[in-house]
Amino acid sequence: MSQRQRYAIIGTGALGGLYGAMLARGGHEVHFLLRSDFDHVTKHGLKIESHLGDFELSSVNTHATVDSMPACDVTIVALKTTQNRLLEELLTSPTRDGGVVLVLQNGLDVEADSAAVVGADRVLGGTCFLCTNKVGPGHIRHIDYGRIVFGNYSGALSPAAVRIAEEMVTAGIDANATDDLLLTRWRKLMWNIPFNGLSVALDATTKQLVDDPHAVALIEKIIQEVHGAAAASGIEIPETMIDKTIDSTRTMIPYDSSMRIDYLNRRPMEIEAIFGNPLRAAKKVGAEMPRVEMLYQQLKFIEAMRCDTC
Amino acid sequence: MSQRQRYAIIGTGALGGLYGAMLARGGHEVHFLLRSDFDHVTKHGLKIESHLGDFELSSVNTHATVDSMPACDVTIVALKTTQNRLLEELLTSPTRDGGVVLVLQNGLDVEADSAAVVGADRVLGGTCFLCTNKVGPGHIRHIDYGRIVFGNYSGALSPAAVRIAEEMVTAGIDANATDDLLLTRWRKLMWNIPFNGLSVALDATTKQLVDDPHAVALIEKIIQEVHGAAAASGIEIPETMIDKTIDSTRTMIPYDSSMRIDYLNRRPMEIEAIFGNPLRAAKKVGAEMPRVEMLYQQLKFIEAMRCDTC
Numbered sequence: 001m002s003q004r005q006r007y008a009i010i011g012t013g014a015l016g017g018l019y020g021a022m023l024a025r026g027g028h029e030v031h032f033l034l035r036s037d038f039d040h041v042t043k044h045g046l047k048i049e050s051h052l053g054d055f056e057l058s059s060v061n062t063h064a065t066v067d068s069m070p071a072c073d074v075t076i077v078a079l080k081t082t083q084n085r086l087l088e089e090l091l092t093s094p095t096r097d098g099g100v101v102l103v104l105q106n107g108l109d110v111e112a113d114s115a116a117v118v119g120a121d122r123v124l125g126g127t128c129f130l131c132t133n134k135v136g137p138g139h140i141r142h143i144d145y146g147r148i149v150f151g152n153y154s155g156a157l158s159p160a161a162v163r164i165a166e167e168m169v170t171a172g173i174d175a176n177a178t179d180d181l182l183l184t185r186w187r188k189l190m191w192n193i194p195f196n197g198l199s200v201a202l203d204a205t206t207k208q209l210v211d212d213p214h215a216v217a218l219i220e221k222i223i224q225e226v227h228g229a230a231a232a233s234g235i236e237i238p239e240t241m242i243d244k245t246i247d248s249t250r251t252m253i254p255y256d257s258s259m260r261i262d263y264l265n266r267r268p269m270e271i272e273a274i275f276g277n278p279l280r281a282a283k284k285v286g287a288e289m290p291r292v293e294m295l296y297q298q299l300k301f302i303e304a305m306r307c308d309t310c
Numbered sequence: 311m312s313q314r315q316r317y318a319i320i321g322t323g324a325l326g327g328l329y330g331a332m333l334a335r336g337g338h339e340v341h342f343l344l345r346s347d348f349d350h351v352t353k354h355g356l357k358i359e360s361h362l363g364d365f366e367l368s369s370v371n372t373h374a375t376v377d378s379m380p381a382c383d384v385t386i387v388a389l390k391t392t393q394n395r396l397l398e399e400l401l402t403s404p405t406r407d408g409g410v411v412l413v414l415q416n417g418l419d420v421e422a423d424s425a426a427v428v429g430a431d432r433v434l435g436g437t438c439f440l441c442t443n444k445v446g447p448g449h450i451r452h453i454d455y456g457r458i459v460f461g462n463y464s465g466a467l468s469p470a471a472v473r474i475a476e477e478m479v480t481a482g483i484d485a486n487a488t489d490d491l492l493l494t495r496w497r498k499l500m501w502n503i504p505f506n507g508l509s510v511a512l513d514a515t516t517k518q519l520v521d522d523p524h525a526v527a528l529i530e531k532i533i534q535e536v537h538g539a540a541a542a543s544g545i546e547i548p549e550t551m552i553d554k555t556i557d558s559t560r561t562m563i564p565y566d567s568s569m570r571i572d573y574l575n576r577r578p579m580e581i582e583a584i585f586g587n588p589l590r591a592a593k594k595v596g597a598e599m600p601r602v603e604m605l606y607q608q609l610k611f612i613e614a615m616r617c618d619t620c
Contacts, residue, residue: 217609301519
């Protein structure tokens with residue numbers, strides 16, 4: 001195998017910090033862009049508590065701005081989509097000629113902003129199925145799951161995507177390359193839309209939701225709408241996934257959704273990426289999602305009432 | 311005109327207390343059933359602050375139970391529908407042979423519980439378009455509007471209904487008899503369903519709702535669903551009423567809906583009367599109300615999480 005690739009992590013939060021630390025532990029040169037945690041991580045490194053095994057990285061390549069980052073083979077975008085206006089500045093420097101950008105963000109068509117900076121053919125997109133929280137400066141708690149599924153934003157699966165998947169698996173990450181990124185995006189939306197949305201709209205944990213019969217009936221209808229909009233877009237997801245999405249949440253370790261954490265911290269929520277883009281995509285193919293649209297409108301109202309920095 | 315009729319008020323709250331006091335001021339013998347306010351009102355009477363003119367009733371016929379109430383010509387049911395299990399006990403005594411029951415409750419088919427006790431042909435139903443709050447023991451603040459529209463629960467408009475309307479108008483109440491009770495019920499639901507429901511689901515005042523573009527877009531869709539279900543039930547309401555319902559709320563004096571007051575006080579909410587019954591009626595005629603159903607499910611979840619006495 002050729003020399004290991006160099007990685008850049010744009011956004012060292014719960015997700016970027018975890019995967020970046022696993023890659024670094026696996027022997028890769030990894031460069032982390034940090035904001036609030038820069039001083040702490042530079043001094044003390046990263047601390048990972050994971051259900052797959054705890055570890056610490058004492059020496060970390062930290063960067064307060066992209067100016068000090070070297071060109072990298074793979075730039076992982078792990079910012080919230082609510083910060084995508086920064087991508088123009090953040091992606092140019094670390095992504096060297098021939099390097100690719102792997103967008104690990106929630107939602108649909110979230111790769112478009114990165115593609116506008118580096119070109120669609122250099123962009124990969126991925127969805128992460130994991131429960132992870134940042135619990136302190138440079139301190140990440142990985143509670144459950146861990147799978148990444150990613151593929152090319154445009155066109156068929158490239159050798160670059162396959163190589164990244166191989167390196168990630170070697171580093172202990174449950175990574176999978178797919179030739180159908182849209183399928184995995186819609187599959188993830190079947191969870192994100194009802195559970196992120198209702199956990200905020202009803203101010204509840206996912207456990208409280210799956211324990212209530214009226215909430216479960218609503219969740220089922222919402223997932224059916226998402227499933228139907230995917231089908232109208234030519235994405236065939238087995239119907240058994242509707243029940244499976246609810247059942248797997250019943251057995252999930254109780255967990256606050258990322259959107260609820262943003263809501264509780266009065267931060268902007270990823271409403272456009274997770275709700276607005278799928279609604280617009282569904283509309284284009286003539287699919288109706290009245291409950292998803294209602295949830296979108298409720299979240300926009302809640303954000304306007306509550307967000308301190310919007 | 312024949313001798314004035316004797317009235318019983320079952321539930322001396324913001325609504326029953328106001329209309330009962332106006333009838334008593336108009337020279338009628340009115341008997342009030344009270345629970346928590348019995349001692350206070352027996353001693354100090356009723357105090358009404360109204361945009362139509364303030365007044366006090368120093369001497370009030372108060373009753374702690376129906377046992378002490380005389381037979382009355384008209385028994386006004388002004389309890390919340392959440393207390394309808396009490397009607398069997400409460401209606402028998404004050405409603406004398408030939409007397410009628412006037413049900414002034416929110417929702418659809420809310421007359422059924424009273425009809426089960428005294429017979430459908432002795433039941434009138436009415437909707438009230440008014441903003442009124444009980445602000446202290448025996449102390450009612452009537453903020454805006456005041457109209458009552460009522461008619462017979464079964465069959466055409468009866469002389470009894472017309473006579474009550476005449477007496478109420480003489481007493482200063484903006485009362486109207488209608489030969490289409492269902493129309494006035496659905497017309498009221500066009501306000502109650504979006505504004506009661508969303509004021510609880512989004513924890514907002516009606517003013518906050520009509521000031522937000524996403525909330526207004528949702529309200530409009532919800533009203534369209536209610537309007538469509540009415541049409542499918544054979545109730546033709548002019549389409550201009552959709553915008554008018556929103557516009558009139560814009561100019562309304564800022565006001566907490568009755569359901570939001572119940573919610574804030576952790577009391578049961580009138581979810582079945584206002585949401586459940588219309589949903590069941592719509593289903594019978596094949597009309598879909600996905601957003602109303604979603605609101606119903608959200609409210610049931612919220613009540614289960616929050617109500618202290620459910």
